[in-house]
Amino acid sequence: MKEVKLFHGPNHPGMHGNFSVHLTVDGDTVVSARPNPGMLHRGFEKLMERRSWIQNIALIPRICVPEPDINEAVYSMGVEALAGMEIPERAKYIRVIVLEIARIMIHLMSVGGIGGPTGLYTAPNWGIADRDLFLDIFEKLTGHRIYHMYIVPGGVRQDIPADLLKEIEEKLDNLEKRLVEYRELIFDHPIIHKRLKGTAPLPKELALAWGITGIGIRSNGFDYDIRKYDPYLVYDKLSFDVPVCDESDAYSRLMLKFREIPQSMRIIRQAIADMPAGKVRIKLPGNALKWKVPKGAVYSRLESSRGEYGYYMVSDGGLTPYRVHVRGASYPQGLYGVEAGLPGTRLEDVAVWLDTMGVCAPEFDR
């Protein structure tokens, strides 16, 4: 049969952002695939070299659009490691609360987002609506809805008010009731069962060879989670489980994301209960805009919703970073994975593949 070249994207239901895949199809089966990234390349790494250490905080949340807080956190942790700073205990707990709310938000978006490639259009409406309630919390806490610029080197910008903590708990209780409905609408739905079960499998050997982290590896029976293996902030003091399953297909990967939401809730509730009183930020030495970070290099990383998210940061002792490399969590599956994993998939499953693998174009385009 004649092979046809097909441009899938840049905009398609499996992607929040612009990322196209050049496919060669034989009938409905993909023969070869080539990722075509770069549509969201904004030159962050070069821009960061031209801004002071503190100014960068306003720039970096834009690197990953649906989950911006991890950028601030990983950057601040890196700068603190370079400067040898120890932040106040209360700031660590607040960071954990913020990061876990962000994780719930992105998981709601991905669980709802599966409606795009499968055609179950109630799901995205629900997901986005429930995510919006948490954006309200961020608006009250930081003044911004999407890009918060709240986590800064030295701690967090300001303390979290007590009534807001109560509101967070109320919203979590409400969401907990909603999750039952999500399960009925999405995970028990015949369309989802038919379209996702057995679709887009990710064999263990491939996952290991590509070096996938996060959901991709946890759906293959490994409990690798940086929050457990290399605990940062106060994750070693909080008890939570890492959901794991044995067979990786689109359904099980989506289910893992869904099962992580109650764990994040558990972490937030514990953090609110255990949070000590005290300062939330230590003052930087001298003028913050003229702050010089000591010489050195560090690879700072954390567990994002898609896997290991890291910054390699180099300082030459100057006013600006000498070099920062952003390691997007979906780099392995989004570039090499597309090339090696998509062939053999049917054309209608390409969007499902990209969606459930957690490919996020802005973070590897940078």
Added chain:
Amino acid sequence: MLQNEFIAKIEQEFGLDSAHITIVAEKKIAVTVDSGQALAFLSYLKNIDFIQMSLITAVDWIAENHFELVYTLVSWEKNLTVSVSTFIPRSEPRMVSVRHIWPTAKYYEWDINEFFGIVFSGHPEMGKPLFLEGWSEKPPLRKDFDPQAYSYERFPSREYDYEVENKGRVVE
């Protein structure tokens, strides 16, 4: 101490001088090797279960006139992160590709080739565009590339030829 055991192991098995090994933080080690030794050391690490290639990156040390290549590897079993640095001259930026050891390295190397102009031998895509389609300037993450000068040259400020009504006057 897990790290010290590991350091003793690589000193003994690979014959690496301890001056080249530093402990960055808990569970994080940095190793510097010669560019000729790098491939052998990286494949040795792969064989002692550093299965995850987290990151390959480059740093342009323009004052010292060399590039630093940094390979960040993670072992889940040992729960260790190792950063392997190697230096290559700026005048002849060449390195051997590791994409046969870690397939994901293909895109990291392609990325570095595009942004730094470092050539990885044994890599089929060198010189082809990945992120920067239609880019003809020097590799943009090199320190001698000035993005401001480039944008002034590429996008000159426009001259407007019209009279501005009420210029400098307060209109009530």
